[in-house]
Amino acid sequence: MRFRRSYADLLAHPRYTGAAQFFLDHLYGPGDFSRRDAQFARVVPTVVRLFPNDVVSTVAKLAELHALSEDLDTRMAEELFADGCPIxxxxxLQAWQKTGMREQREMQIELTIQIGAELERLTRKPLLRQALRMMRGPAGAAGLTELQSFLEVGFDTFRAMKGADEFLSTVDRRERTLCDALFETSILGRSAKENSDLAQIRRYFSA
Incomplete structure (x- = not known):
């Protein structure tokens, strides 16, 4: 929900709607990634053996992002549900600040942008799409269907966008601005900037 509100303009943009929806569905969305999560616990060694060399670094970053996001989400959930109050x-905002780990939050954003940049880079290799298609059978046999789908959908989405720089720079800027606001804003709204940031946080995270 938060991503959809933050990027309503990109989701509605003819050029960027596919990439924005891909980020929402695969990186920011509320979907159940349990099957993909289980795959990531063992994914990189298998990818080195099975997948084209061009995608190995992308998958390594994806596995790193997954592990980091899972840790941060778990810590946030512990804070959010600690007292049983409605979210x-x-x-x-308070749970975010209690959880802390600002460096890890910034790394989470950096990895997300790097993965987008990697997908855009892969689209410049015309033979890679065919190679990915040929990997469906081996990937399925190895139990990596979720990863295979991520790579194929990501490749097709970023190729259709025909240039990802503006999209990725927009996501990077907005995510860092929001991250800063979540760390630096008081729920008391002690300044005009804090009041503005607090209003934005309420808009993004309201039920």
Whole structure:
């Protein structure tokens, strides 16, 4: 929900709607990634053996992002549900600040942007799409169907966008701005900037 509100303009943009939806579905969305998560626990060694060399670094970053996001999400959930109170934007803000780990939050953003840049780079290799298609059978046999789908959909989505620089720079800028606001804003709204940031946080994280 938060990503959809933050990027309503990109989701509605003819050129960027596919990439924005891909980020929502595969990197920011509320979907159940349990099957993909289980794959990531063992994914990189298998990818080195099975997949084209061009995609190995992309998958390594994806596995790193997954592990980091899972850790941060778990810590956030522990804070959010600790007292049994309803989840509100203010509760989310306090849980974020109690969880801390600002360096890891910034790395989470950096990895997300790097993965997007890697997918865009892969689209410049015209033979790679055919190679990925040929990997469906081996990937399925190895239990890597979720990863295979991510790579194929990501490749096709970023190729259709025909240039990802503006899209990725927009996501990077907005995510870093929001991250800063979540760390630096008081729920008391002690300044005009804090009041503005708090209003934005309420808009993004309201039910």
């Amino acid at each position: 509100s934007p203010e509760a989310y």
